Amino acid sequence: MKTKTIPLIALLSLSLAACSSQPAQPKEQTGTQQAPTPAVQSSTATTAANQPTAQQTTPTPQKSVKTNxxxxxxxxxxxxxxLKVKMNGKEETIRLLLVDTPETKHPSKPVQPFGPEASSFAHQTLDGKSIEVEIDVSERDKYGRLLxxxxxxxxxxxxxxLEKGLARVAYVYPPNIKYVDQFREIQKKAQKTxxxxxxxxxxxxxxxxxxxxxxxxTTSTPTPKVQPKSEPVKVEVSPTPSGSGEVYYKNCTEARAAGxxxxxxxxxxxxxxxxxxHDGVACE
Known part of the structure; x- marks a missing residue:
């Protein structure tokens, strides 16, 4: 029998196949070791873990309302x-928003009823006082005054x-209408009273x-007129016929009229x- 010769290439292929079928050996660790990666929790478990219980809930503190x-x-x-004020290191003229008081210093108008009262109330309340100025949307009017x-x-x-009836709601021009509704409610109450x-x-x-x-x-309550007391009517006494100047009454009617x-x-x-x-008393 003749022996079959296996080609060299076939033998090499068989050797390589045998090597690849062997399990891979772990490489020798060198240098710094890396920490093992933690196991990933399921989304449901993670969500549950992050939710605080009722006892653990801490109320969020309310922030104070910041005013302008x-x-x-x-x-x-x-x-x-x-009025005139000192603010931000300089003097400013301020015109109150959404209200109008009667005139006292208008160049072409006379002093109007309740104008002096409104001015007096402003002096008593504001003169020299520390105040706060609140600006709406538009800052100034056509005269450069702060609104x-x-x-x-x-x-x-x-x-x-408005409460005291010293002003009316006026000059309502958007966008400066922040308080117009409550101003009108106050005015209605003043009108009713x-x-x-x-x-x-x-x-x-x-x-x-x-x-x-x-x-x-008139703005004040009128003072009732006092009726004068009735007085007896004085009648000029006729002189005596002799002209002596003594008191002389022609009759009792004249005497009674003279009192x-x-x-x-x-x-x-x-x-x-x-x-x-003839009892010594005349005109009884």
Whole structure:
């Protein structure tokens, strides 16, 4: 029998196949060892673990409401709705937002009813005081004045003018309308009670103050007139016929009109002719 010769290439292929079938031996570790990777928890388990129990829940502290009020000091009061203040190191003129008080210093208008009262109230409340200035959206008017709400001792001065009937809601121009709704509610209450400007019929209107309607109206309660006491009518006494100047009454009617009756015998004006019963008393 002839022996079959296996080609060399076939033998090499068999050897390589045998080597690849053997399990891979771990390599020798050198250098720094890496920490084993922790097992990944399921999403459900992770979520449950991160949820605090009712006892563990800590309430989030409420943040204080930050206002946009600017500290200032009142330098002077011009009238009920205008003043000068010192703020941010300089002097500013402020026109109160959404309110209008009667005029006291208008160049072409006379002093209007309740204008002096509004100005006096502003002086008493604001002169030299520390205040807070709240700006709405638009800062200034066409005259360069700051448009603002004024706060003093935690109360808004604009509202106090409306409460006392010393101002009306006016100059409502968006976007500066932050408090317009509550201002109108305050004004309604003042109108119902008839306080201040609302005590004069048709005086404060949508287009301003109409002083002509208040010409014959006073802001104070009229003082009742005291009726004079009735006095006896004085009648000029006729002189005696002889012209002696003694008191002489033609008759008892004249004596009574002069307040002289009855006339006793020893009194001026007595005449026996007036004493009918001759008892010494005339015009009884």
């Amino acid at each position: 009020r600017i500290p200032a000091t009142v330098v002077s009061v011009t009238d009920g709705d205008t 603002a709400y004024i706060w003093i001792d935690g109360k808004m001065f604009n509202e106090r003018l 008839g306080v201040g400007i609302w005590s004069i019929e048709n005086y404060a209107q949508e287009d301003g103050f109409h002083s002509e309607t208040a010409k014959n109206t 002289a009756a009855p006339i006793h015998e020893d009194e001026p004006g007595y005449r026996p002719a007036l004493d009918r019963d």
